[in-house]
Amino acid sequence: xxxxQSVQRRASARHESFLKHAGYRYAWAAxxxxxxxxxxxxxxxxxxxxxxxxxxxxxxxxxxAGLILWLTLLGLRKRAITGGGWSLKGWTSAHVYxxxxxxxxxxxxxxxxxxxxxxxxxxxxxxxVILSGLFGVYVYAVIPRRMSDNRGETSxxxxxxxxxxIDRELRIAAQxxxxxxxxxxxxxxxxxxxxxxxxxxxxxxxRSCPTRHAILALRAEIEADADPDDSFGPVVxxxxxxxxxxxxxxxxxxxxxxxxxxxxxHVPCTFGLIAALIAHIVSVFYFW
Amino acid sequence: MTATIxxxxxxxxxxxxxxxATAAGPAYLVGRASGxxxxxxxxxxxxxxxxxxxxxxxxxxxxxxxxxxxxxxxxRFVDQAQFDLARGPAELKIGPFxxxxxxxxxxxxxxxxxxxxxxxADLRADKVKKVFSLRGAWLSKRASAWALGLTILLLGLTFxxxxxxxxxxxxxxxxxxxxxxxxxxxxxxxxxxxxIDSCGACHKTPFVSVEDETCxxxxxxxxxxxxxxRMLRAxxxxxxxxxxxxxxxxxxxxxxxxxxxxxxxxxxxxxxxxVADMSCVGCHAGMSERLADTDLGDAADFMAAHPEFRPTLSxxxxxxxxxxxxxxxxxxxxxxxxESAADAPAEACDxxxxxxxNFRGYDPPLLxxxxxxxxxxxxxxxxxxxxxxxxxxxxxxxxxPSFGYxxxxxxxxxxxxxxxxxxxxxxxxxxxxxxxxHSLTFDTVNGVPRxxxxxxxxxxxxxxxxxxxxxVVNRVLGLTPAAEAERFxxxxxxxxPPPPGRAVFRVADQEASRRIHGLFAPRGACFGxxxxxxxxxxxxxxxVEPVRLRDQFLPAARFPHAxxxxxxxxxDCHAAETSASAGDVLIxxxxxxxxxxxxxxxxxxxxxxxxxxxxxxxxEGQPAMSAETSALxxxxxxxxxxxxxxxxxxx
Numbered sequence: 051x052x053x054x055q056s057v058q059r060r061a062s063a064r065h066e067s068f069l070k071h072a073g074y075r076y077a078w079a080a081x082x083x084x085x086x087x088x089x090x091x092x093x094x095x096x097x098x099x100x101x102x103x104x105x106x107x108x109x110x111x112x113x114x115a116g117l118i119l120w121l122t123l124l125g126l127r128k129r130a131i132t133g134g135g136w137s138l139k140g141w142t143s144a145h146v147y148x149x150x151x152x153x154x155x156x157x158x159x160x161x162x163x164x165x166x167x168x169x170x171x172x173x174x175x176x177x178x179v180i181l182s183g184l185f186g187v188y189v190y191a192v193i194p195r196r197m198s199d200n201r202g203e204t205s206x207x208x209x210x211x212x213x214x215x216i217d218r219e220l221r222i223a224a225q226x227x228x229x230x231x232x233x234x235x236x237x238x239x240x241x242x243x244x245x246x247x248x249x250x251x252x253x254x255x256x257r258s259c260p261t262r263h264a265i266l267a268l269r270a271e272i273e274a275d276a277d278p279d280d281s282f283g284p285v286v287x288x289x290x291x292x293x294x295x296x297x298x299x300x301x302x303x304x305x306x307x308x309x310x311x312x313x314x315x316h317v318p319c320t321f322g323l324i325a326a327l328i329a330h331i332v333s334v335f336y337f338w
Numbered sequence: 339m340t341a342t343i344x345x346x347x348x349x350x351x352x353x354x355x356x357x358x359a360t361a362a363g364p365a366y367l368v369g370r371a372s373g374x375x376x377x378x379x380x381x382x383x384x385x386x387x388x389x390x391x392x393x394x395x396x397x398x399x400x401x402x403x404x405x406x407x408x409x410x411x412x413x414r415f416v417d418q419a420q421f422d423l424a425r426g427p428a429e430l431k432i433g434p435f436x437x438x439x440x441x442x443x444x445x446x447x448x449x450x451x452x453x454x455x456x457x458x459a460d461l462r463a464d465k466v467k468k469v470f471s472l473r474g475a476w477l478s479k480r481a482s483a484w485a486l487g488l489t490i491l492l493l494g495l496t497f498x499x500x501x502x503x504x505x506x507x508x509x510x511x512x513x514x515x516x517x518x519x520x521x522x523x524x525x526x527x528x529x530x531x532x533x534i535d536s537c538g539a540c541h542k543t544p545f546v547s548v549e550d551e552t553c554x555x556x557x558x559x560x561x562x563x564x565x566x567x568r569m570l571r572a573x574x575x576x577x578x579x580x581x582x583x584x585x586x587x588x589x590x591x592x593x594x595x596x597x598x599x600x601x602x603x604x605x606x607x608x609x610x611x612x613v614a615d616m617s618c619v620g621c622h623a624g625m626s627e628r629l630a631d632t633d634l635g636d637a638a639d640f641m642a643a644h645p646e647f648r649p650t651l652s653x654x655x656x657x658x659x660x661x662x663x664x665x666x667x668x669x670x671x672x673x674x675x676x677e678s679a680a681d682a683p684a685e686a687c688d689x690x691x692x693x694x695x696n697f698r699g700y701d702p703p704l705l706x707x708x709x710x711x712x713x714x715x716x717x718x719x720x721x722x723x724x725x726x727x728x729x730x731x732x733x734x735x736x737x738x739p740s741f742g743y744x745x746x747x748x749x750x751x752x753x754x755x756x757x758x759x760x761x762x763x764x765x766x767x768x769x770x771x772x773x774x775x776h777s778l779t780f781d782t783v784n785g786v787p788r789x790x791x792x793x794x795x796x797x798x799x800x801x802x803x804x805x806x807x808x809x810v811v812n813r814v815l816g817l818t819p820a821a822e823a824e825r826f827x828x829x830x831x832x833x834x835p836p837p838p839g840r841a842v843f844r845v846a847d848q849e850a851s852r853r854i855h856g857l858f859a860p861r862g863a864c865f866g867x868x869x870x871x872x873x874x875x876x877x878x879x880x881x882v883e884p885v886r887l888r889d890q891f892l893p894a895a896r897f898p899h900a901x902x903x904x905x906x907x908x909x910d911c912h913a914a915e916t917s918a919s920a921g922d923v924l925i926x927x928x929x930x931x932x933x934x935x936x937x938x939x940x941x942x943x944x945x946x947x948x949x950x951x952x953x954x955x956x957x958e959g960q961p962a963m964s965a966e967t968s969a970l971x972x973x974x975x976x977x978x979x980x981x982x983x984x985x986x987x988x989x
Contacts, residue, residue: 221379222379226385233406317479332495336502
């Protein structure tokens with residue numbers, strides 16, 4: 051227990067999360083910005099109600115639009131590597147916290163008014179982007195540790211090589227099996243998808259797995275037959291090892307997918323948001 | 339017959355290694371089983387896959403030995419095949435192996451076995467990255483981002499813009515409604531929703547803020563708040579922040595003196611109407627310093643800084659339709675003085691005879707000209723009429739129930755009947771509200787009461803004279819019933835003869851004259867309620883002051899009575915029970931309102947803005963709010979250049 055704590059402490063000293071960057075500097079900044087907006091919203095009296103078209107509404111809207119554009123720039127910024135105060139880590143930290151504060155400021159800008167229109171579409175897309183980003187922060191915080199726990203000390207390449215080695219042994223060990231079973235082993239080796247489709251890979255233990263079916267078939271035969279063939283035993287144990295390795299590989303694929311998948315919502319919705327934001331602003335000034 | 343089996347393995351560097359085995363005929367078993375003559379170690383091969391025989395020299399037959407034991411010859415799967423070795427070696431494929439059979443010089447067979455396909459599809463390390471990445475496994479982020487963005491631009495910007503542009507045809511179709519809905523920034527107020535059928539009705543020019551002329555097109559009768567020049571002078575100098583807001587709004591084409599500066603549309607059903615207190619207070623706080631000649635008191639907050647009410651009162655006798663305004667405090671002070679000076683109303687029910695067209699109550703003090711109070715021309719003490727122990731209550735109780743006065747006597751609502759909106763009251767009418775007691779019946783002949791018509795003194799004089807003359811005529815003609823005739827014979831019955839003809843009429847005229855003067859004299863039917871001026875010549879030309887009862891004492895404020903009828907009575911606000919004079923103004927002081935209302939609802943009071951009671955646009959004055967403002971602007975005024983402008987052009 052104590053050992054593991056000290057390991058953790060050493061790990062955190064070596065690697066500081068972007069969430070804790072510079073002593074939560076950007077968390078404080080975003081919190082102050084949010085508190086300022088909230089205070090203005092509560093104190094300043096707008097008749098007949100708070101709305102985007104009051105001077106406060108326009109101010110909050112301008113801040114929100116500026117934030118959205120700046121937050122989008124992370125996509126460009128991350129392609130250039132710099133250090134120091136404007137490190138990518140600092141930028142990411144600010145991206146996360148200011149992005150969160152945007153959800154409040156834009157809501158206050160709208161004065162909690164929603165409808166089936168382009169304005170609310172922009173708002174909804176913005177919230178989808180923020181929530182998917184929040185999910186991204188969560189997986190970045192949780193998944194890497196689980197990933198290394200899963201792999202042990204092996205790399206993904208070593209895991210795949212281990213499976214290939216087992217497959218070679220299986221091909222030899224399965225030679226004496228009756229055709230019905232050798233065909234299953236062939237399927238297990240050749241038809242088992244290590245990594246499946248982008249969504250399917252989120253399930254690390256699929257039911258329709260040829261390796262699993264082969265194990266079940268061989269086990270059933272061993273149990274049914276009073277005097278099973280000697281060659282069944284080694285094949286089953288090889289298959290079991292293959293299945294354990296498969297689970298590791300698939301978990302690795304699942305974690306990799308989780309780390310990437312949210313970006314497939316976050317990035318396209320950001321572009322949708324910017325389009326809706328342009329339509330929102332142009333329409334407001336068009337019918338000024 | 340012996341067969342030599344050569345297992346050929348091709349190495350990565352191209353070299354071949356060969357392992358040789360022999361098998362005795364006549365048939366050679368091909369399979370994965372370890373005892374096979376041709377041992378093919380691959381799971382694609384059956385345990386016992388095929389059998390090779392040589393039915394005659396130079397001839398080789400290969401046939402499948404199990405259901406799955408397929409053999410490929412010339413790219414086709416067959417169950418069996420026969421080859422003539424004289425033509426060349428037999429070529430066939432089993433699983434991943436190429437088999438080539440030829441005859442040897444010794445009469446035997448040579449079977450070459452070569453693996454042609456590598457061990458299948460094991461994952462290679464160089465593919466690792468690709469395997470685990472989502473990149474390429476799915477739609478790319480970039481493509482979907484562009485697709486979504488362009489779709490939204492097309493549907494959310496281009497489509498509405500083409501449908502709603504000023505020159506676009508008004509189709510009235512669904513596409514236009516969808517386009518308007520997509521861009522609608524908030525619910526249109528109910529006031530506008532029915533009257534306006536398209537965005538362009540108000541938003542006439544793209545990228546130009548709604549102009550006042552557009553509002554005035556429909557709101558033609560809406561009036562200015564006040565004279566624009568005076569309004570200009572009433573404005574305080576803008577502070578730095580206010581100036582920043584104004585100049586920023588100007589920069590974006592939204593001048594702060596537009597109708598839309600106060601009336602913000604698309605904020606719900608009533609959104610366009612409410613106006614912020616700040617808009618009013620901006621000028622009315624400390625306005626008297628900037629507008630020295632104003633009649634209005636400064637107002638900044640209903641609780642803390644609002645002038646006392648100043649009711650608009652009648653001043654009968656001072657002109658055609660004169661009004662005057664008094665401060666409530668002065669009114670209350672003078673009323674208190676009146677009450678302490680006046681004798682308590684006499685209990686004067688004795689002699690008040692219903693139906694005798696007279697009033698024998700006490701003579702109430704009339705409000706002298708110039709005194710603080712309402713000079714409506716009517717004499718009416720509320721206190722006497724509401725006193726539960728007084729004679730009015732006693733008389734009302736004795737009236738026929740059909741009049742509707744119960745045991746309680748008179749209540750407020752017996753005379754003050756709410757109008758349909760339950761905001762104000764229907765006018766007081768003498769016949770309807772007073773005549774049950776204050777009857778104008780002066781006689782009853784043959785059981786038919788004879789009454790004077792109210793409001794016409796000349797007609798009353800003529801009616802009485804005609805009545806007494808006609809009575810004599812009836813008597814002379816013998817049309818008077820005996821009982822009636824007896825009443826009018828002077829002296830003991832039967833002793834005196836009737837007077838001669840002319841004299842009879844003169845006596846009748848004297849009787850009429852007596853009754854007419856009595857009508858207008860103190861304690862007469864008219865005098866009791868009206869201000870009567872007798873004629874100088876002693877004739878019948880009595881002048882009765884017209885009565886001007888006000889239907890609103892605070893015409894510049896809205897006061898709906900209906901919302902105040904929850905648990906409150908009239909007397910909670912109006913001190914009618916102690917009012918001995920019709921000159922008393924029973925509008926309560928602002929303090930009474932302040933017990934429940936406050937500007938911002940502080941201390942648990944009802945939030946009440948300026949607009950809760952006051953309207954912005956004047957009730958009378960100059961229409962067209964834009965014309966004068968435009969003129970001022972043409973002269974060079976801007977909201978920020980007030981001081982310079984007021985000093986130079988509008989001193």
